[in-house]
Amino acid sequence: MNKEEIKKLDQEKIVGTYSRYDMVADHGKGAKCVSVDGKEYIDFTAGIGVNCLGFCDDGWVEAVTAQLKKLQHVSNLFYSEPQVKAADLLTKRTGLKKVFFGNSGAEANEAAIKTARKYGTTQRGVHVNKIISLANSFHGRTMATITATGQEKYHKFFTPFLEGFKYCEANNIEQLKSLVDDDTCAIMMEMVQGEGGVLDLDPDFVKAAEQLCHEHDLVFIVDEVQTGIGRTGKLFAYEYFDVTPDIVTFAKGIGGGLPIGGVLFGEKCCDVLKPGDHGTTYGGNPVACAGAVEVLTRIDDAFLKEVQKKSAYLKDKLQTLPHVTSVSGLGLMLGVSLEGKEAPDVVKKALEEGLMVLTAKDKVRLLPPLTITYDEIDQGVEILKKALS
Numbered sequence: 532m533n534k535e536e537i538k539k540l541d542q543e544k545i546v547g548t549y550s551r552y553d554m555v556a557d558h559g560k561g562a563k564c565v566s567v568d569g570k571e572y573i574d575f576t577a578g579i580g581v582n583c584l585g586f587c588d589d590g591w592v593e594a595v596t597a598q599l600k601k602l603q604h605v606s607n608l609f610y611s612e613p614q615v616k617a618a619d620l621l622t623k624r625t626g627l628k629k630v631f632f633g634n635s636g637a638e639a640n641e642a643a644i645k646t647a648r649k650y651g652t653t654q655r656g657v658h659v660n661k662i663i664s665l666a667n668s669f670h671g672r673t674m675a676t677i678t679a680t681g682q683e684k685y686h687k688f689f690t691p692f693l694e695g696f697k698y699c700e701a702n703n704i705e706q707l708k709s710l711v712d713d714d715t716c717a718i719m720m721e722m723v724q725g726e727g728g729v730l731d732l733d734p735d736f737v738k739a740a741e742q743l744c745h746e747h748d749l750v751f752i753v754d755e756v757q758t759g760i761g762r763t764g765k766l767f768a769y770e771y772f773d774v775t776p777d778i779v780t781f782a783k784g785i786g787g788g789l790p791i792g793g794v795l796f797g798e799k800c801c802d803v804l805k806p807g808d809h810g811t812t813y814g815g816n817p818v819a820c821a822g823a824v825e826v827l828t829r830i831d832d833a834f835l836k837e838v839q840k841k842s843a844y845l846k847d848k849l850q851t852l853p854h855v856t857s858v859s860g861l862g863l864m865l866g867v868s869l870e871g872k873e874a875p876d877v878v879k880k881a882l883e884e885g886l887m888v889l890t891a892k893d894k895v896r897l898l899p900p901l902t903i904t905y906d907e908i909d910q911g912v913e914i915l916k917k918a919l920s
């Protein structure tokens with residue numbers, strides 16, 4: 532099918548939950564994507580932070596296809612090697628104890644919320660079920676996770692919501708303290724609010740949240756769905772903040788492009804969920820886990836150092852561009868604030884010129900594959916410069 536045929540059929544047959552950009556992706560390699568009409572693009576999106584090794588990385592394709600030829604699925608009623616290998620890597624790298632695998636970020640956060648509530652209600656009484664999340668956060672699209680999401684625009688149309696969520700302004704330690712009461716079971720937050728506009732949290736605030744969790748026996752949940760798996764230049768962004776969460780949720784980057792997410796549990800919560808408490812048919816699927824094992828093996832300390840170097844290089848370049856007032860974020864998760872230009876217009880113009888980029892609130896958001904080369908960064912920035920002038 533050609534571009535116009537695909538677009539027409541999409542508009543007729545696919546539910547319009549997304550207003551798509553004017554590009555039909557066909558194939559890709561690394562940080563380059565080619566559309567069905569043969570145009571080449573530099574990719575600063577990584578499929579919203581998913582393709583951490585870029586498009587069709589050789590090692591990843593090999594790992595995934597080898598598993599695909601052996602066993603594609605068996606369900607969680609049986610043991611399988613890729614799942615335990617992925618869990619072993621995640622726990623060894625973090626010091627956290629156990630993993631639950633699901634299929635997406637929202638599901639990971641659902642599992643975290645259920646675990647926190649079971650912990651609170653079984654340890655301290657049925658009323659201990661309230662969760663504090665942050666204003667301007669994003670935790671997913673299911674009923675529980677849109678409730679946890681502290682943004683009104685996601686709350687339209689879907690009442691009634693779950694009970695038991697309270698929202699704290701990001702970086703407001705006094706408000707956070709005042710919101711914790713006898714009914715609170717957990718505090719939940721992203722280290723860098725992604726959809727909220729690539730906003731890094733204040734380290735003092737994150738530390739205060741951890742402290743409150745210690746004092747009141749609350750579950751400290753860190754949503755690393757976007758920030759995790761090397762995106763910020765550490766395996767998980769909480770490492771920058773010198774805290775130890777009780778629960779870490781992850782998804783986007785872990786499968787290198789396959790749908791997989793999950794939850795890491797520390798000592799406090801690793802045995803809270805018992806047989807029958809939670810489950811998922813696909814979760815920890817062998818093919819997705821083979822992708823995760825390859826990703827986790829590749830993202831070693833030297834790789835992470837390189838992500839940090841590329842981040843500094845890209846940040847420096849972005850700061851010199853016209854209309855750019857500041858650059859936020861960590862690692863290769865960057866938000867570009869503009870003056871005198873609107874982010875959606877810039878994204879559209881950049882795409883016309885051959886660069887895929889994203890927005891987050893009023894910023895241009897960059898989430899390039901972690902394997903992007905310096906040359907590709909240069910090419911992308913040149914196009915962005917054109918789009919800004």
Ligand SMILES: *Cc1c(COP(=O)(O)O)cnc(C)c1O
Pocket residue numbers: 634635636637638640669670671672721725726754755756757758782783792
């Ligand atoms: C994307 C995202 C989610 C939701 O993940 P899905 O896989 O789309 O369900 C949750 N939390 C954060 C921080 C995210 O960026």
